[in-house]
């Protein structure tokens with residue numbers, strides 16, 4: 001009998017809570033705002049919380065720990081690792097292992113979240129593929145045991161190992177901090193709950209979908225500039241929303257590059273990494289050579305906007 005690809009019951013339950021709770025919180029927050037219960041401080045906490053935790057994912061989880069695209073001082077590594085963990089996208093090593101598997105098998109059967117491989121043809125197959133790439137893959141078999149295979153170096157690195165093990169603490173802190181700020185500013189429980197709602201749960205919801213859109217949208221809509229051997233796309237909207245990660249075709253062509261947006265393509269994560277390097281907090285920034293880029297550039301086929309099959 002073919003083994004099930006579905007995750008154990010407990011895993012699916014936790015994942016479901018992690019996905020559904022922020023969604024319900026968003027609905028509640030909109031209803032409260034409709035009734036006039038939304039303060040400026042709540043929206044500031046949403047915006048700043050989103051910016052900080054998104055950069056934790058892009059600079060920390062993705063470019064530093066998963067791809068080793070640069071070296072960071074311990075204080076930077078801890079900071080971006082903790083901020084990334086507050087996005088509630090799973091523990092650091094699990095996240096990195098899944099992502100390395102994605103690069104190794106991009107848009108093939110072993111890719112954990114391809115919208116293309118194995119979803120059938122036609123409109124139904126396209127919808128199924130999008131859903132799987134966006135959120136459905138989270139309910140498949142937990143690859144915790146495979147983390148040793150894809151990310152053994154992260155178990156050996158004391159910083160990533162400790163950040164990973166303390167995941168629950170960072171999640172609680174990511175909720176408690178906006179709650180405490182909201183309560184302290186308004187000196188009321190109502191302010192505390194609104195801080196938890198907007199700065200915690202709604203912020204998690206928005207970043208969840210921005211990150212997952214890199215897996216779904218950026219393998220479907222946009223253009224290709226480089227031969228990456230897969231269906232990754234450059235999508236300028238996602239480039240801005242996700243701090244530079246939307247230049248996904250560039251990234252798949254040059255996974256080890258600390259910079260994803262080339263030329264005028266806006267890449268906030270790269271600007272910050274370069275700034276950290278300028279003050280001595282980051283070093284050994286990896287970039288593709290001009291010859292390497294030219295070799296992979298799609299001269300005649302590039303820049304064509306394609307639609308999903």
Ligand SMILES: [Zn+2]
Nearest residue numbers: 102215232248
């Ligand atoms: Zn990808």
Ligand SMILES: [Zn+2]
Nearest residue numbers: 099103251255
């Ligand atoms: Zn990557």
